[in-house]
Amino acid sequence: MITISDLEKYYATEEVRTIALNKLSFKVKEGEFVAIMGPSGCGKSTLLNILGLLDDPDGGSFVFNGIEVAGFNERKRAELRKHNIGFVFQSFNLIDELTVFENVELPLIYTGVKPAERKVRVEAVLEKMQIMHRRKHFPQQLSGGQQQRVAVARAVVNNPKLILADEPTGNLDSTNGNEVMDLLTELNEAGTTIIMVTHSEHDAKYSHRIIRMLDGQKVTENILADYKSPVSSLTPEGGTLTGAEINK
Secondary structure (H helix, E strand, C coil): EEEEEEEEEEEEEECCCEEEEEEEEEEECCCCEEEEEEECCCHHHHHHHHHCCCCCCCCCEEEECCCCCCCCHHHHHHHHHHHHHEEEEECCCCCCCCHHHHHHHHHHCCCCCCCCHHHHHHHHHHHHHHHHCCCCCCHCCCCHHHHHHHHHHHCCCCCEEEEEECCCCCCCCHHHHHHHHHHHHHHCCCEEEEECCCCHHHHHCCEEEEEEECCCCCEEEEECCCCCCCCCCCHHHHHCCCCHHCCC
């Protein structure tokens, strides 16, 4: 699903050039659960931004689902991103002025899903995440664990091929953190590819493989468990775009 080769990213001012990613290379297969670890400043967040098509690399190759996306402009990145990638953030990133239902519905509005279908899909995912009883509440009326359940629901409502999780349990206690990791594991077992940035050795053990980074490079890779490549259940209605569609 993902192949990055000699990926480079740097940030430059008039006085200094900082290398965030230094010819980084690795692959992620469909259905894998991969944890990325390393100290602060090692390039994890930069990598996640590029994998999430929020930023463009300065060098190297990034192939996503058979499409070379390095060099895509923002419009093409946004189109591919909104149909194929879900995000789960440490800080939840819910919109306080919207209800739980409306927060989860938002990605479907962006992708043009009709109101009747939006209602069915949002209610289904809220039931799955066991948060349906809070659908009319606002984020600030929820516990941290409930907010992260809503964030996971929002990430998966479009049936994405890939979920990117950035420290998904960082603001949660151990009980709620374990519940969120169990949810991600269930989604992965159902066929969703997951890449998770984490500082938690405990959370990383939920993955199939741990990639450790230092100074913008991969330094070690540990395989924790085997995985079975899933038979994709995604349909065009689920939102997967092809290279031909993106390049129209």
